[in-house]
Amino acid sequence: MKRHLAQVATALASGSLFGFGLSLSGMLNPARVQGFLDVFGNWDPSLAFVLGGAVCVAFAAVQLMKRLAHPAFDASFHLPPKGRIDPRLIIGSAIFGAGWGLGGFCPGPAIASLSLGRLEPVLFVLAMLAGMAAHDRFVRGRQ
Amino acid sequence: MTVYLTSLLGGMMIGLAAALLLLLNGRIAGVSGIVGRLALGIDRATNLAFVLGLVSGPLFYRAAFSAWPLVSITAGWPLLMLAGLLVGFGSRMGSGCTSGHGVLGLARLSVRSMAAVATFLATGVLAVALLESFTP
Numbered sequence: 444m445k446r447h448l449a450q451v452a453t454a455l456a457s458g459s460l461f462g463f464g465l466s467l468s469g470m471l472n473p474a475r476v477q478g479f480l481d482v483f484g485n486w487d488p489s490l491a492f493v494l495g496g497a498v499c500v501a502f503a504a505v506q507l508m509k510r511l512a513h514p515a516f517d518a519s520f521h522l523p524p525k526g527r528i529d530p531r532l533i534i535g536s537a538i539f540g541a542g543w544g545l546g547g548f549c550p551g552p553a554i555a556s557l558s559l560g561r562l563e564p565v566l567f568v569l570a571m572l573a574g575m576a577a578h579d580r581f582v583r584g585r586q
Numbered sequence: 587m588t589v590y591l592t593s594l595l596g597g598m599m600i601g602l603a604a605a606l607l608l609l610l611n612g613r614i615a616g617v618s619g620i621v622g623r624l625a626l627g628i629d630r631a632t633n634l635a636f637v638l639g640l641v642s643g644p645l646f647y648r649a650a651f652s653a654w655p656l657v658s659i660t661a662g663w664p665l666l667m668l669a670g671l672l673v674g675f676g677s678r679m680g681s682g683c684t685s686g687h688g689v690l691g692l693a694r695l696s697v698r699s700m701a702a703v704a705t706f707l708a709t710g711v712l713a714v715a716l717l718e719s720f721t722p
Contacts, residue, residue, distance in 0.1 A: 462643015468596025500601025535680025540706030544713025546669025574674025
């Protein structure tokens with residue numbers, strides 16, 4: 444019970460820091476995201492620093508993780524496989540990227556933007572949840 | 587502060603958030619995965635706490651800088667909803683999004699995530715180029 448509470452508190456802290464970082468970084472602004480993807484037009488490379496900064500810090504955490512037997516509040520690490528590339532991964536990522544470019548939102552910034560009191564993020568997130576549900580119902584369900 | 591510096595600092599905070607979740611809870615801070623599991627009712631309290639934290643991020647930003655983060659949305663709502671559908675469907679099918687594959691996948695030197703990131707960057711660039719070609 445105590446451990447569960449610690450997990451919930453960690454998730455809350457991590458989510459808040461994540462949302463603050465997204466707000467500071469410029470990722471909440473779809474026009475800037477699209478400017479970053481506009482390689483053939485008026486390219487704005489600044490958002491590459493978001494990914495660069497995030498990956499560097501996360502890389503250090505991954506190195507630290509390798510020295511730990513288990514995380515502080517759980518018996519083991521829960522990590523997805525990292526080896527095999529399959530058609531689902533590539534087709535899914537291609538569809539995801541198309542949506543990311545068209546709207547300028549990916550899941551993290553879209554959800555963080557819900558607190559801005561604007562209608563667009565709400566519409567986007569509802570559509571995103573419908574897309575997830577559609578996948579789980581029609582694609583995953585058939586396997 | 588220049589946009590490069592705020593982008594770098596913001597990125598490092600995202601990395602730190604991912605580090606916290608990884609080292610303390612042993613979980614990947616992948617937003618599409620967390621939202622997906624929340625929708626399916628898996629680890630409800632923990633995943634809900636992360637999502638609530640994420641939503642509160644801009645409020646902390648507002649408290650710190652007395653201004654909302656800049657947001658300029660170019661897409662009209664039909665296009666935005668199409669984009670949302672594709673993002674939701676694609677992130678589930680591809681097992682991750684910009685955070686899971688982009689931040690943690692690359693940090694773990696995962697070949698799967700490298701392929702995913704290269705793919706969604708390519709189609710993202712293509713989608714924006716397509717949009718640009720339709721805008722006068």
